[in-house]
Amino acid sequence: xxxxxxxxxxxxxxxxxxxxxxxxxxxxxxxxxxxxxxxxxxxxxxxxxxxxxxxxxxxxxxxxxxxxxxxxxxxxxxxxxxxxxxxxxxxxxxxxxxxxxxxxxxxxxxxxxxxxxxxxxxxxxxxxxxxxxxxxxxxxxxxxxxxxxxxxxxxxxxxxxxxxxxxxxxxxxxxxxxxxxxxxxxxxxxxxxxxxxxxxxxxxxxxxxxxxxxxxxxxxxxxxxxxxxxxxxxxxxxxxxxxxxxxxxxxxxxxxxxxxxxxxxxxxxxxxxxxxxxxxxxxxxxxxxxxxxxxxxxxxxxxxxxxxxxxxxxxxxxxxxxxxxxxxxxxxxxxxxxxxxxxxxxxxxxxxxxxxxxxxxxxxxxxxxxxxxxxxxxxxxxxxxxxxxxxxxxxxxxxxxxxxxxxxxxxxxxxxxxxxxxxxxxxxxxxxxxxxxxxxxxxxxx
Numbered sequence: 282x283x284x285x286x287x288x289x290x291x292x293x294x295x296x297x298x299x300x301x302x303x304x305x306x307x308x309x310x311x312x313x314x315x316x317x318x319x320x321x322x323x324x325x326x327x328x329x330x331x332x333x334x335x336x337x338x339x340x341x342x343x344x345x346x347x348x349x350x351x352x353x354x355x356x357x358x359x360x361x362x363x364x365x366x367x368x369x370x371x372x373x374x375x376x377x378x379x380x381x382x383x384x385x386x387x388x389x390x391x392x393x394x395x396x397x398x399x400x401x402x403x404x405x406x407x408x409x410x411x412x413x414x415x416x417x418x419x420x421x422x423x424x425x426x427x428x429x430x431x432x433x434x435x436x437x438x439x440x441x442x443x444x445x446x447x448x449x450x451x452x453x454x455x456x457x458x459x460x461x462x463x464x465x466x467x468x469x470x471x472x473x474x475x476x477x478x479x480x481x482x483x484x485x486x487x488x489x490x491x492x493x494x495x496x497x498x499x500x501x502x503x504x505x506x507x508x509x510x511x512x513x514x515x516x517x518x519x520x521x522x523x524x525x526x527x528x529x530x531x532x533x534x535x536x537x538x539x540x541x542x543x544x545x546x547x548x549x550x551x552x553x554x555x556x557x558x559x560x561x562x563x564x565x566x567x568x569x570x571x572x573x574x575x576x577x578x579x580x581x582x583x584x585x586x587x588x589x590x591x592x593x594x595x596x597x598x599x600x601x602x603x604x605x606x607x608x609x610x611x612x613x614x615x616x617x618x619x620x621x622x623x624x625x626x627x628x629x630x631x632x633x634x635x636x637x638x639x640x641x642x643x644x645x646x647x648x649x650x651x652x653x654x655x656x657x658x659x660x661x662x663x664x665x666x667x668x669x670x671x672x673x674x675x676x677x678x679x680x681x682x683x684x685x686x687x688x689x690x691x692x693x694x695x696x697x698x699x700x701x702x703x704x705x706x707x708x709x710x711x712x713x714x715x716x717x718x719x720x721x722x723x724x725x726x727x
Contacts, residue, residue, distance in 0.1 A: 282356040282422055284337040285382075286328055286449070288321035289362030289370045291343035320450055321361050322459040322510055323387065327414045328446030335418065339449040345369040351376055357383045357421055360402075364390045364474075364643055364667035371401040378403065383421060385430075389478050390664070393645030395429060405429050408479040409437040433479050439464065439486040444497055452502050459510045460494050462486050466512035468540065469578040470564075471651070472609075474643035475512045485517050488524040495531050506559075507535040515539045518549060525552040536560040541586055544593035550600045561597065562605040562636070565590055568626035571619065572612030578647060591630040598708050599715035603633035610688050611639045616678045620687045624694050631707020635695050638669035639688055 324339065331337055340352055352358065358377050362370040367390050374384045378401075387406035391398035398405045404417065404426050413430040420426050447458065464476040465483040498505045514537040515521050528535075534557050541563050543549060553561075566583060567573050573584040586593075594604050608623050627635055642649040642658060644667075652658045657675045660666065666673040672685045679687075694700060 282335050282418070283354060284331065284335050284418075285352050285355040285358040286321075286324040286337060286339045287352070287358055287360045287373070288324055288339070288341045289345075289360065289366040289373070290318075290321075290341055291366070318455070319457055319459050319508060319510075320455060322445060322461060323410065324359065324361050325445040325447060325449060326443065327359065327410050328449050329443035330411060330414050331418065331446075332415070337446075337449065339446075342369075342373065345373055348373075351380060352382075353380065355382050357385065357418075359406075360384060360386045361388045362390070363388070364664045367391075367664045371398075374401040383426060385417065385421075385426075389474055390644060392431075392433065392479060399428055403428075407431040408433050408435045411437045411442070434481050436480065439484050440490070442486055442490055444490075444494055447497055447501050450501075455502065456504075457506045457508055458498050458502060459508050460491070460498070461510050462491050462514065463511045463516070467516060467579065468513065468582060470576055471578055472576075472640055472643075472646060472648040473512070474641075474646050477512060478645050483513075483516055485520055488520065488527070491524065492527060492531070495528070495533060499531065499533065505533060507533055509535060509537040511538060513538065513540055515543050515549065518546065522549065522552060525549075525556040529556040531557075533557050534559050536562070538562045538564075540582075541565065541590065541593045544589075544596040547596070550597060550602065554600045554602055558602050560603045560605060560633075562607060563593075564607045566607070566609045567612060567615065567619070567622075568608065569619075569622050572609070572615040574614070576612070591626070594630045594632050595711055598631075598633065598711040601712045601715075603708060605634040605636055606630070606632035607636040607638070609638055609640050610691065611672065611674075611676045611679075611684045613677045615676075617683065617687065620691045623691060627695060627700065627704065631704050631711070633704055633708040635704070637688065637691060637695065639672050639684065640674065641667050641669050641671075642674060643667055 320339070328337055328339065342348055360370050360374055370386065374386065377384050384402045385404040385406055386398050386402040387410050391405050392407045395405050395407060405428065406413065406417065407429055408431040410431065412435045417426070417430045463483065463485045465480045466473070466475070466477055467483050469477055495507065498507065536559060539561050543561065566576060567587065568590060570584060570587060573587060574581060576583055594606065597604050606627070610619055610623070623637070640648070642652050644664070652674050653661055659673050659675065659681065663673055672681050672688070675681060676684050
């Protein structure tokens with residue numbers, strides 16, 4: 282068969298005022314652009330599992346309205362996308378099916394909204410695709426494609442993970458590549474729409490496989506910048522303290538998402554820096570207690586840590602590792618004072634970069650179910666508003682309009698030239714001060 286692996290990507294937002302403001306401000310959607318430019322690791326993983334008798338092509342569709350021509354000549358198209366792009370993905374699926382191509386869809390959205398997806402797809406892949414991709418291909422080849430494959434919480438063993446088919450990518454097109462070392466997160470935040478939706482426990486990929494993937498990336502791309510797309514990278518400290526020295530030998534630059542506890546481990550931070558870590562993204566969510574209580578389903582972890590946030594940023598950035606500090610505006614219990622609180626926090630803590638979002642009720646998440654039960658979702662099935670930037674719920678302590686306006690104004694302040702420069706200068710100062718202190722300590726020790 283000829284197989285098309287189709288990734289729907291690109292930036293999405295419906296708030297026209299936000300778009301007019303944000304897309305013209307340096308850095309406002311910088312992180313979103315980086316995410317949008319990343320290849321689909323899920324599709325590349327399935328590509329690696331595809332038997333050699335099949336011919337496959339990796340295709341990205343940033344905007345269906347700008348798609349010059351329909352992918353033609355394929356027997357099967359596998360489409361993966363996020364909730365915000367799902368309507369475009371359905372349109373593409375309908376057109377492909379009309380042209381005679383069989384369509385299967387996968388990802389968190391269709392795993393949660395399977396009946397909806399089956400209106401547009403011949404088959405829906407639920408949960409971890411590694412468990413059933415090959416059997417699905419066999420069924421499709423003999424004309425016996427089932428409506429659904431897989432189930433939630435199928436529990437794929439990461440020790441059996443294949444090397445992703447990075448060779449399907451054009452090396453000239455990508456400077457950031459994705460690699461996964463783990464799935465799941467013990468925090469289980471109520472709003473999280475990542476791999477926690479289909480794995481019940483945190484699981485780690487053997488380090489030998491991680492290193493093999495890095496070797497493959499280095500052989501294909503001149504200077505790959507690697508994004509570890511784990512929900513929470515450094516949960517298993519013993520694992521990373523054995524992996525990091527070997528990763529240092531690979532001489533690659535990389536980024537990871539983590540929780541703030543890495544700041545408590547100077548040995549880990551030093552090993553991360555020596556191994557090529559350039560950035561960490563941390564979900565602080567709120568710089569004050571309001572909004573943090575009840576955020577995690579398994580504990581109340583962030584509510585006990587927020588007083589140490591500034592100190593944590595300083596510790597991490599002193600090692601030369603840039604912090605991308607992420608905040609949610611509009612969490613339950615947050616009043617109008619949250620906008621100034623975030624701005625003041627950023628002024629004082631000077632994380633290298635900042636990401637602000639509004640709480641987003643993705644389908645399948647406990648947050649979606651709770652807001653739906655409370656009657657607080659404005660348009661319960663408006664998936665195009667699952668962008669992290671559009672307000673589609675009723676906040677507890679302010680109006681929807683006040684939240685949207687406050688969010689836009691906060692973006693103007695945070696991503697203006699002055700604050701951008703202030704943050705960068707703060708990072709450099711923290712790093713240089715640490716270098717000076719180390720040199721002084723070395724001199725005194727002689």
